[in-house]
Structure formats: C-alpha cells, structure tokens
Amino acid sequence: MRLVKAGLLFFVLLQLLMIPSYSNAKVEASIFNAQTFFLENGMQVVLIEDNRAPIVSHMVWYKVGSADEPLGQSGIAHFLEHLMFKGTRKFPEGEMSQIVARSGGNQNAFTSYDYTAYYQNVPKDKLPLMMELESDRMKNLILKPSEIDTERQVVLEERRMRVDSSPFALLAERLNASLWVTNHYSIPIIGWENEINKISEKNLFDFYKKWYVPNNSILIVAGDISLDSLRDFASSTYGTIQSDSSFTSRSRSSYLPPKVDIRITMNDDRVRQSRWYKTYISPSINVGKKSDIYALSLFNEIFGTGITSRLYQSLVVKQKLATSASSYYNDSSVSWGSFSIFVTPASGVNVKDVENEINVELNKIINSGITENELTIAKKRIVADLIYIKDSPIQASRLLGSLLSTGFSLKDIEDWPNNIQQVSLGDINSIMSAFLKSAPNAVGVLLPQGGEE
Amino acid sequence: MINKVFIFLIFLSNLLFISKDIQALKITEVNSVSGVKAYLFEDKKNPIVSVSFQFSGGASSDPIDKMGLSKMASLLLDEGAGNFSSFDFQSRLENNGIRLNFNSTLDSFSGNLTTITENIDEAIKLLSLAITSPRFDKEPILRVKKQIETSIIVEEESPRYFANKKIYELIYPDHPYGRSRNGTLETLENISKVDLTNYVKTRFSKDNLIVGVSGNISPEQLSSLLDKVFGNLPNNTLSNSVVSTISPKYFGTVVESKKFPQSVIIASSPGVSRDDKDWYVALVANHILGGGSFTARLMQEIREKKGLAYSVGSSLVPYKYSNLLYTSLGTKNESVAESIKILRQEWEKFQKEGTSDEELKLAKDYITGSWPLRFTSSQSIASILVSVQYNNLGINYLSDRNEIINSINVQQVNDIVKKIFDVKKLSFLIVGMPVGISP
Structure with a gap:
C-alpha cells in the first residue's frame, strides 16, 4: 500500500473492526x-x-x-x-x-x-x-x-x-x-x-x-x-509475459486443533473505555458446507446489521447496556471464514453483564430460531442495495476482485441472490443453532488499567 | 450490508464516474414554485437519485454551554419523525434500500438522500418528515447522548484523534472553533428536547439552504421534489449566533506526553481563504510541497529518502471564519527531532528557491488530470454541486476549473510560497514520548 490512507488501513479496519461483509454484496453478474x-x-x-x-x-x-x-x-x-x-x-x-x-x-x-x-x-x-x-x-x-x-x-x-x-x-x-x-x-x-x-x-x-x-x-x-x-x-x-509452467496454485490446510474456550483479556493504561468482541470460525466459499454461507449471510443481517437488528435493539435500545453492537460475516476467504460480534459497553456497565445479555440473545437463536417474518425482511434488505453497484463501477471492480481472488466463480456470484432466496426457515434455524453451539470461537475483552470485567 | 462496504470503498478510492465529457458536464439550475433553488446533474443511465443539501451554521454556532447540539441533531433526525417511531423510520429506510444521513461540521449542517427511483416517493416523505417534524423521543435522545459520550472517551485513546482535538484548542483559544464540536460530557448533559426542537425551527430555513442533485430525475420532477421536501421550511433563519473571524494562533512547540511508540506531529500555520484570488495558486503550491500525491516534496524527503514516516502531508483548510494550513506526520519517538528538522528545511528551501517549470507542470498535470476522478458516484456529484454553490463558484465551475489551474505560472507560485510557507509561523504539537524535544 502506498499512499497515506489506503492500503492496509482498509484491511486492518476490515479485519479488526468490520470483518469484511462482502458476503452481503454478492450480486448477479448481470448487475456487475x-x-x-x-x-x-x-x-x-x-x-x-x-x-x-x-x-x-x-x-x-x-x-x-x-x-x-x-x-x-x-x-x-x-x-x-x-x-x-x-x-x-x-x-x-x-x-x-x-x-x-x-x-x-x-x-x-x-x-x-x-x-x-x-x-x-x-x-x-x-x-x-x-x-x-x-x-x-x-x-x-x-x-x-x-x-x-x-x-x-x-x-x-x-x-x-x-x-x-x-x-x-x-x-x-x-x-x-x-x-x-x-x-x-x-x-x-x-x-x-x-x-x-x-x-x-x-x-x-x-x-x-x-x-x-x-x-x-x-x-x-x-x-x-x-x-x-x-x-x-x-x-x-x-x-x-511467459506463463510459469512450474507454478502450482496455493493449497492450504483447513485443519484446526480441538476446540477449547479462548478468552483474551487485555488491560492497557491507554484504554479509557472497555470493548468486547467475539469471533467464530465459520464456513466460507471454500471451506465448510457451501449452502451454509447463505444462511449465515441472512443471519448476520437479522442479528447484527443496523439499528433494527436483534442485537442493537436488545443491548443498545432496550437495555442501555451498550452504545454500539453489531456483527459481521466474511465468507470470501481462501480458508475458513469468520463471523464476529462487536460491542462497546455503556460507561459504568460491567463487561460481564453485557456478555450475559449477548449470550441470552445467542441462546434465543439456538433454542427458538428466527421468525418467518424476519427472514422475509432480511431477504428483501440484502438484495435492495445491490442496485447501487451500478452507480460506482470502479468500486464494483474492487468487490469483484476480492471475490474472484478468494475463490468465487462468476457463477457463484451470479447465483448468489437466488441462493439467498432459497434459504428456508427450517434450514437457517438448524444451521445457525448447530453453528453457534459448535463453531470454534474466541472472546476478546479490552479494559482500562486496573479495570475488571 | 453492501452500503457499508461501499461507503468504505468510496472513502478509500477517490474514484469517479461522471458524464461523457467533463468539459461538457451540463449542470441545470432548477427553481421550484416555493422558491427553492438546486443545481442538477441529470444522469439517466441508472435508476438512482441522490440529493445533497446543506444549511449554514454548524457546530461553531452551538451555544457554549450546549456544545454538541449540532452533532446530536445530526444523529437524531432519522431516529423517529412524524408518526414513525425510531424503529419504524429505520425499518422503512432499510427495507427500501434508502440511504439517508446527516452530518454537522464547524460551519454547516448537511444531509444526503440516495434512493432508487422506484422508491423515491417514500424517500421524499421520510426526508421531509426528518427535517420538518423530527420527534426527538426520550429514548433516542438518551441513547445518542450516551453514544456521543462514549465516542468522546474512545477518541481520547487514539493519538491521532487526540492530537487533532488538541491542535484546535491551541490555535483557536476562546473561539468556537477551538471547542469540542461533539461537545463534552458536561455540555451534552445540558442539551434537552426543547433545544433540539428549537435547533430545527431556527436553523433550517430556505434562506440558508443549498441543494445539489445528481441522477435520474428531470428538472420538472426535481422542482416538485424540492417543494415537497423543503417547501414548508420558513423563509428566513431565526438563528442569530455571531462567530468572529480568527487567525490560527502561533504557539511555538507543545508536547503532550502519551505512552505511544510513535509520535503524532501536527504543524499549524495560517492558510488561505477560499475566496482569495490566489486560492488556486496556493492549492498548487501546497500540492508541490505536501499535497496528496506521492511526488510531493515532504513525501519524497521524509518517507521515500529517509523512511521516517508512513504518512506525511499538508493541506489547506479553509473555514468560514478562519484559514488554516495543516501539516501532519507520524514517526517513531526517536525520530521526531530529525523529522521536524527536515520539515523546517523543506519549508525554508521552498520559500527561498520556489518551484521550477518542470515541477509546476507535473503538479498542474496531476491536479487537472485527476479532476474527473473526483466524481465518484451520484452522491459525490450531488455533494460537489452543493460545495460549488456554497463557495459561489458559478454554474460553469466544473468545466472552467482546469483552465484556472492551467493559467498559473511559476512567478505566481513563488510569490504565494513567500507569503504562505513561512517557517517562522509554524507551530508544532507533538503527541507521544518524543526524544530530544524541548518545548
């Protein structure tokens, strides 16, 4: 990366703050x-x-x-x-x-x-x-x-x-x-x-x-x-330029060690406000069951995207335990993908109390699932924005590049809206329940010096 | 959602897509029945319309004991309006893929609405409600207040945010520009629903409104849109805040100790007014010294030749009541003294020797050649049309601008450099644990 603002910033932000939500941005080739x-x-x-x-x-x-x-x-x-x-x-x-x-x-x-x-x-x-x-x-x-x-x-x-x-x-x-x-x-x-x-x-x-x-x-x-x-x-x-005949495409092991509970807590005297986040290792376009990526994309929309999402409504609007709460899903990676939840506790609120409520919301998904109405709205929202790709072809090319270079085919991209529409309530609820119960994950907590959870 | 990814990408890459030929970019002035004026760039290619608008008077007009009022208003207009609660209002936006956002700066309050043409009636209704009858319900007020408070606290953690806030306090003491535009934990507590309601009533009016529109909409359709959205605003603003003009204060060198491995250095000095006849000359001069391109002198000397910094640059920042030249870089604590030394040397050299024909040509080629790259999307064109009107540049500005740049000669640049890039006027703020610096 060269100039001042671009380059790695993009990736550090995506990686640390956003976790690329490209998943939601697949569009038909006809739209690209x-x-x-x-x-x-x-x-x-x-x-x-x-x-x-x-x-x-x-x-x-x-x-x-x-x-x-x-x-x-x-x-x-x-x-x-x-x-x-x-x-x-x-x-x-x-x-x-x-x-x-x-x-x-x-x-x-x-x-x-x-x-x-x-x-x-x-x-x-x-x-x-x-x-x-x-x-x-x-x-x-x-x-x-x-x-x-x-x-x-x-x-x-x-x-x-x-x-x-x-x-x-x-x-x-x-x-x-x-x-x-x-x-x-x-x-x-x-x-x-x-x-x-x-x-x-x-x-x-x-x-x-x-x-x-x-x-x-x-x-x-x-x-x-x-x-x-x-x-x-x-x-x-x-x-x-000559083709390199000795070149072999990368192949990566998707091996993960047995699952353990991981929690990283960091106290730092530069920190003024605690932060909480959790990342799950998830299916991607290349690893895990391909059909799961559509369910995860929709789940991410319902659970943690925007002010009307379950997480925001519960933690930020109703209970005032947090000032921000959102989730991100990245399915465009060569190896496993990731699903992450980011929450900023409200000042004076214990991280543990926030985490308990997040777990309440996650358990609701595991035990009761989402509703038909939520699914219908999510399907509508997730495709509503696709039209804007036409307004910025150069930005579309960035999106397309990141998808093609991580293993999406043009057909995968073209079929994406259709595959989204095909996800049934039964599918998404069983996929998400299994995912949230068994996917390897880690919790990160950032605290001021001397601060406790 | 895709819009998040997109906003981010727009931010990163100054890309643009405009009409067939920049020289022929046709801007139409539209005047509605109720007396609202807008600049329109009509683009039939996609079923998208983007409306940008701006009211003058931003955070610098907030009462001193209620700083943060503009910021709060900008975050609350889409949190419930008319008969729609916050949840209902947001659901309508999200379900229809309508993008609506508001923003406050030191000098203005602005907004943008972007929608597909199919949903334009719904979009117009929501925007109109947001600026004429926002609800300011108790819950969103409480929530947004907490969110701003948290962001004030979180920003203290970042050396860059902290340095940026501090420099404004140093150069604009006892002036609204030196106060926290997002407010403080104390002033936010003073802001009530009545203040917010009055804010909307007194500041949003036709006489301080500017509108720019881009996309698939005819002048006739736009005229009707303008009446529906802005037609019911009062003719005249009731705001009577007075902001005085101020020159950035010289403060020498100030060190703020923060335990970071890298120091953030901000150098300030007086800039040039956007209305100044020499504005464009100064723009070119700044580009040569520290503008956005990789070929700038500061980038070459400090980054490319010495490896002292990842980012370094300077920019002209023209406000309504002050003009600033803002230079910044980040370097490890051990290299602060050397970096400042080189910065000063470059300043002195530029003033003493000026520029050359070749260097000026490179700068002009970049500034004119990259002009079409500024028109990123419908939204970016709409906001440029607002800025053209705000700065009184005239309806032909988009096509005339490169001629102005091309007419600049070496003598003009050298004259402005003598005036502006005066090393004796540079003040330095250093945030970090710099080695070998005595304030």
Missing part, C-alpha cells in the same frame, strides 16, 4: 455486467464497461496474501507490495509514480490475507500506458538493498501507526493468534516486528518470483473501454 476471458498465459481478464465518464480503473490482483508467506517471514507479502513501487530497468526509481501523477492518475495497492492488489485510476487514454507499467513490474522489478532498508523503516512506522498505537489492534492481533493457531490467519498481515526486520533481499525476490506470474493473477478494468480494445491492449502487454 462483467465480461471475462483468459490470455494464453493463463491471466484472467475481467471488464466492467461503463461509458459515463472518460476514465478507467485498472487493477491487477495476485492470488497471494499474507497467509501464503513462508513461516518466519511474516509481513513479506505486504513488504513486497511497498517495494513494487521502487522501479524496474525500464522505469527506474520512482518514475512510475511520476508518470501516473503526470497522467492525472491515482494509484495505490493493498495486501490482505488472501490477495495483493495494485491499481491506477486514470483518464481512459492513459490505460495502455498503465498496462505497460503494471505488466513491466510483474516481471522486471529491481530490488536494491538500500531501498529495501529504507522501505523497511516505512513499514515499521506503518505498523507503529496501525497496530502498536492502537490497544484494540493489539488485542485483535493476540486474539487471532490464539483462535487460528494452526491456520495462517493467526499471523498479522503487516507481520511481527522481529520478522519484518529479518526479511532479506533473497526472501523478497523468491516470494516475488514464485507468486507474481500471469497464471496467478487477474486483471480487472472498469470504465470507458470496449472488450475488443481491452483484449488488444492486454495481449500486447500482459500477454507477452
């Missing part, structure tokens, strides 16, 4: 209006055509993220992402940034557990130039020791800003380590400081060579360009 084809070297090309403005968004997604890092090299995916802006033989030392700026373009990049993406938003006549730059650095990156060391300091400052200066981020880092144990999601995207310090030029180059190949990437273009033009441009830029 996406067209796709493959180059001969295996690179997928996706176009979301929109002719309202003479601009395009150009993104390349690599199907590699922090969860694909070798052990002991945490943070290397993100570190490499920073270094991708340093230069090649053809465009040395920051020349790319100059060219993009001169084109009136914005550029940035971001790293997640499961993908790394780079983008430029530019006037449409600059698209071929952007494709030349981006395809060049897929193959020809130069890593200079002095630049690596300077950028390492930038990455460490980024870690200090996002994690070390935020007690909640520190808590989440520990909770993820405990919850995921055997899974790579246990390791923070930005990496551990000592390992960031140890990453070598060779480590970086090996990682780059292994993963940055056309047959492990997706090109997504949104904006004012036709499929034919895009095909021409893509063939003469990305298309000239």
